[in-house]
Amino acid sequence: MKLKFEELLTELKVKKIRLSHQRLKVLEYLVHNQCHPTVEQIYNGLHKEVPTLSKTTVYNTLNTLTEAGLVRVITIEDNETRYDINTGNHGHFKCEICKNIFDFNIDIDSFDSGELKNFEIKDKNVYFKGVCSKCLSNTKTNHC
Amino acid sequence: MKLKFEELLTELKVKKIRLSHQRLKVLEYLVHNQCHPTVEQIYNGLHKEVPTLSKTTVYNTLNTLTEAGLVRVITIEDNETRYDINTGNHGHFKCEICKNIFDFNIDIDSFDSGELKNFEIKDKNVYFKGVCSKCLSNTKTNHC
């Protein structure tokens, strides 16, 4: 965790992005909360610690970090944008009952279909939806 | 095309969804325009032919058809929901220059990772972003 945060700071400096207090706090929140939070969740989570924080700043910061490639946008549902500090190769599963988003390993690069051979692919996303194992067993219990 | 439309009608009847004039027109539009249109595009495209059509009806219809499984929602970008009458197994590539969305073949079922073995997967989506071949060659030309 600590390591990850230091690496992110270095990347910000390299890319000449100012290390403002708000940006560091948002980054820290994302490193500590890798549950793919929404803007609302980030804002609420930081509000006690940084009372002057504005929601606009959270939006601005996330856009800046996304453009810099430090953060990945997750748009599984059209009404809620989520953010992920883990920019590595992995898929997302959203449970329609508990609404949680789970990471799963997937080698997205393995299916670089020949159809797109003259296309420049910058970003690959795999999103699954359904019901997670925990909610599945709860549903079964309720039926008895 | 004709065949596809007839099949869709049969499915609507089976699922006891009324074959209203507006629903048939939206379905027809989707069958004829498989370019993953937005609500705005569908509404504008049908407005001449069906002047009384309301945008709310387009939303309602698309939600009904999606729940019935006749239409697939595409949410690559968080600010625009798109709709696809092709519910078969395929991926989507969005060009960030021309904004077009391209279909490509992909066997999504082939990577049913063991991590999700106790999950019920209802929907699988693969979204790529980047620059399409046409826009890539245009960019090159402009540099000369």
Added chain:
DNA sequence: TTATTAATTTGTAATCATTACAAGTTGATA
């Protein structure tokens, strides 16, 4: 350490997609 300045933050207002709602209309059934 301090001054300088451009970048950043902040709060409010604006925008845009989508949904809620209630009154009018219509498709399917008998």
Added chain:
DNA sequence: TATCAACTTGTAATGATTACAAATTAATAA
């Protein structure tokens, strides 16, 4: 052809995101 629940419609409400301008601050150099 009558009936009625389902559907459509227009307007208003909602909610996420962005625009904007004034106040603040991080980074640089003296």
